[in-house]
Structures are given as C-alpha cells and as structure tokens.
Amino acid sequence: MVQGEDRLPSSVLFACSMNAVRSPMAEGIMKMLFPFKVYVQSAGVHEGQTDGFAAAVMEEIGADISRHVPTTFEDLHDTSFDLIITLAPEAHHHALELAHTMDIDVEYWPTQDPTSEMGTREQRLAAYRRVRDQLTARIRQRFGWKPPASV
Template identity: 30%
Template sequence: MKRTTVLFLCTGNSARSQMAEGFLRERAGDRFDAQSAGLAPVGLNPLAVQVMAEVGVDISSQQSKSLKGFLRKNEAQYVIFVCDKAEKSCPEIWPFATATMCWPFPDPAAVQGDAENRLEAFRRVRDQVRESIESWLATDPESSATAAHKSQTMTCEVD
C-alpha cells in the first residue's frame, strides 16, 4: 500500500520543517512518507539536530532541500507550511493536494542571545511541532486523504 506523502514547507528548511519531518517519520513513518523543503534552503541547523536527539529522534542524516526539487516530482497529499512566509509565498504550488495547512511556528534560528537562550528557543519550537504532529495524527488524516482521493481526482500542471 502506498504511503500518504506529507510535505512540510518552510523558508530555510533548516529547523521547523526538518523537525516536523523527523517527528512524522518517527511517529508514523509506516503510514506516511514525510518530506520537507524550503524556499531558500540554508542547511540543517545543528541546534535542531541537538534538540531532536534530546527526545530520541535522529534527524542528523536529513538534508536541507529546495522546493524546486519537489515540483512535478512529488504529489504530496498534504502540504503543511510551518512558517507564514512560506505559506504566503507559495500556497498555489500544490493545488492537487488533499489539504494544505499552515502551522506558523516561530523561527528558533532567528533568536538572538547566549547559547542557552537559543537552545531554549529550539526546544520550545520542537515541543510545539511535536504537539502539532500528534494532534494532527489524532484526527485520522489518512481517512480524509482516502475519501478525498476517491471522490475527486485533480491533475495540475506547474509551469
């Protein structure tokens, strides 16, 4: 059985979208193909790797990817924007998705201050991302995706 593809989009694909990809893969990787990408990828943030490891999720092998690599190659059933900028910049890119959602988390990489302040910001966002993933999984999204695909088939060309 083909897994439902979920694409998490963000601006830099360095922290929030990477955490979401990691949590979904860890919690429900047998049911979902978790992916992430960014409008302007900047590389995987080491603090994201560190705070995810603290809760037992290894994202160290994930890579920061460009949204361009997913165009015409990935029919994501769900597209989840994890920052306002990505949602405002590209909501029409995935019109064939069953659903697009916006979960606007603050950018932990933008936090200034000492190492402990920055680490705490990453932990707060990590916990928010985990809660959002768990809440979304509790809504039984696979049933929604299956029903939507059975009742409506859409194709779309992206220039």
C-alpha cells in the first residue's frame, strides 16, 4: 500500500472529552487506514462509558472498537507522542498544557459530539455516521492515505 509515509508521525494520540465516541472512532479509523505504520492511542479529559452507537457505526466500515475501554490523559503510561489531535475544546486545552512541557505538536479538529443528537435510533446513528465519515476524510487528507493499488 503506497501512502504518504513522509507525512506520517510515528505516534498519534486522539483526544476528546470522554474517550467514548470521537477519539476511539478516530483511533479505530487511523489503525484501519495505517495498520502497523503508526502507534495510535486515544484518551479523554474525563472517563466516559463505552458507546454502543459508536461501535455499531465503526463495525459498518470494518473497524472493531467494541472492546475499547475509555481512558483519561492521566491513565496514559506514555505521553511521548509526536502528535496530539484534539476533537473537543476541553481536550485541546488539556493537550496544550501537556505539550507545553514536551516537544509535541497539537492540532485541533473541531468535531461535533453525536451524543447530543436527539430523535429516532436511525437519526442518532446518522449523526454518528456523519462524525465517522468526517473523521475518515480528515485523517485520509491529513496523512496522505492512498487506496491500495488494484491488481
């Protein structure tokens, strides 16, 4: 698979508020698109609970996050990431504090929280799919992902 490996950091941390929806989705997408190329982890400012809707929409694209256990910044054993991508304002402020004392790049990707969507089950799942698809597009663009060559 030919990818923009010159644009790939060796390690990425995705962060959001609760590490239950957005950051685990981004972690799963990154691992799916760049398997064994980048060390990827996710964390939240607070510890949330595993979200079934997030797992369901990720399963639709072949990424299994059903066993994800929400983690906080404080739970991280290693904080020497090359890049932290934050998906929520609170996580961004926390990451900037961490990066202040270390040589870590921080990027803010404002991402809607799909848990705030009200309505039917399908309407709520549609909100999760929008977030998943936006994260997929952003990760592909940012890291220069290219589809595998056809044989």
